[in-house]
Amino acid sequence: MKDFTIEYFTMTEQDAVDYARTSIDFFQTDAELSCKEIGDGNLNYVFKVVDGKNNKSVIIKQAGPVARISDDFKLSTDRNRIESEILGVQNKLAPGFVPKVYHYDSIMNCCVMEDLSDHEIMRTALLKHKKFPLFADHITSFLVNTLLCTSDVVLEHKEKKALVKQFINPELCEITEDLVYTEPFYDCPRNEVFEGSKEFVKDHIWNDKKLVLESAKLKFEFMTNAQSLLHGDLHTGSIFIKKDSTKVIDPEFAFYGPAGYDIGNIMANLIFAYANGKFTIDDEKTRNDYLNYLVTTIRDVINLFTDKFNNAWDDKATERVASYEGFKEYYLEAILRDTAAVTGLELLRRIIGLAKVKDITSIQNPESRTRAEKICLTVGKELILNRESIKSGPDYINAIHGAERTSVKEA
């Protein structure tokens, strides 16, 4: 058995079994352990260690020495510390919405956490057109509790500054700065634009100077606005879900940024699911039924967030100036404006940039995919340019339906 206490190495499945047996106090002595590496992300190894005899299991997540997404991104393993620590913070603020962490190991850069194999990745489930009627309620509780309660509205300011310091996250933020805020807005060699969308992207994104200027403003917002402790990568691939439970995972991008960033990621990825459903479900009734579910969810995420945010503010704000007449409304408007902008940015970058979503790439018919992409690009652009006036659930629905009408006319 290798020694886990001296220096870092990337584990094999056998190492993970040994590690689980010796380094944590979780399995019984008679455990019959087996392990499978189940990682499908880009940055980490994920070992599922199962005790077949007593029906217990854990996940060991180890940061690889180099990010898997591409050799361009070399990432320090500090992200694993960040992930373990943020899971602790989130578990306190939003109990039940993140996996429990049993152990963090700063030598092996791994953390041992609750196995959520009875859940499935939300993106995968949505690709099967499954519905989760409790999702909007769950995710808005998570969002309000983690975003508002880590802000200066609620948190004592010296405590907040200590968290800002703890979660300075230069390397992971750089990925976002490049992939979300920079590369999609010019003809960057690393972009991967689908053939059918090339002209549209060139004419309506890269050549739109007003849009490109807005992307620069938003990039600086992202880099400087230390408002809330974000998850930082809250797409539907970072959510484990089943009918009655929603668990937010993979928070290694966590840092203090604009609260709207997390909400906008949720919104955009629901819109991708909508685009997928629209072009891949043949049966009209099934399709309408599914799209209605998504429209309701898209609307509810904004509306429930707004309601819960207002209530939580009234209950939990500790900052004196938070009670000044008009300040809550001003503050919430800024979050909703940022949410609209980030929804737009995420919609654009997943179509134009390096990191794709399966919701779109799995649309087999090239014409359908092109139409789906143009709808996402049109909504994205609209949300960025008109972010000041996108404030409610229905505003998003209108943007989506407007883009659908344009796409029908063009087709």
Added chain:
Amino acid sequence: MKDFTIEYFTMTEQDAVDYARTSIDFFQTDAELSCKEIGDGNLNYVFKVVDGKNNKSVIIKQAGPVARISDDFKLSTDRNRIESEILGVQNKLAPGFVPKVYHYDSIMNCCVMEDLSDHEIMRTALLKHKKFPLFADHITSFLVNTLLCTSDVVLEHKEKKALVKQFINPELCEITEDLVYTEPFYDCPRNEVFEGSKEFVKDHIWNDKKLVLESAKLKFEFMTNAQSLLHGDLHTGSIFIKKDSTKVIDPEFAFYGPAGYDIGNIMANLIFAYANGKFTIDDEKTRNDYLNYLVTTIRDVINLFTDKFNNAWDDKATERVASYEGFKEYYLEAILRDTAAVTGLELLRRIIGLAKVKDITSIQNPESRTRAEKICLTVGKELILNRESIKSGPDYINAIHGAERTSVKEA
């Protein structure tokens, strides 16, 4: 002789002599050292150690265990580390505009630095109505070099984030959050309002809901906008000056905040000097001459900052999006807007709040002092409320002259 290597204690003058002799390699072996504590700030002990024989001297600045400003503020001695480190950064970015640091001692929480006794504190000099025609040029070089060059426009973003982390400064920021952004906007027991101004403050500041709401927005800007590495307390008492030299001292409030904060502090304190000159110089020609000098300086600080900022941006920006059409103008406008707001905040808080400026308190005639205060309050309020449109040197001059006219009508 006491041992300086074991644990912190506050030094006496004799300790400072011993320290200078044994802990730094500055004085010759035949030095004849004497020392005087010359601190007049609120937070630190300042020892001037002189070698009378060889005509050499240094300053030893030691952080006291408790801030002297009031027993309400208990400050950790970490501020002395921050001061030493920021002086290093500033000296690289704006050489010649800060004192040289010879030594930092993390046990005694002191730093040994260049003696600037041939300079005088700018506030003191201005109270004697001395003129410094090079000041606007000097301070704008300092401001552009420290503010722009520590921002994401110029600095590689991972490097910038490391600096953000290094200069997280919870305790000193709390002082500013309380004294500048909170207490002046309500009838806080710690305020000290001059008898003649009480009614004006109540009617035109505390009861102006629009103004009070703006103060809340600005407080959150201050707490969240990690734009530039600030000095953080850049009033005329933090500047050593002589005809041909300007040295910025006392940067213990340094942290990443909105760039306009430093510029606004300079502006407000020039306006205090103006108010002082207006009401304390009897001879009309001398007075006009001095006020003209200050008006020119007030105008030049904004105008030279703008020119140098534009040039430095073109020369030094490394961030790709900084070259997008319209972005430089957008970015500079935001800095100028923040500058106007902070000028206003500083004008209000020094009149209403706990920490006064001698420019105002030294005006002996109570009626004159009241008029001076009302001018500052009127300008301050105007700059906060109309910050979007205060963009050039002349805009400030107009605000000042407008307030003077109102004050004449009222008197």
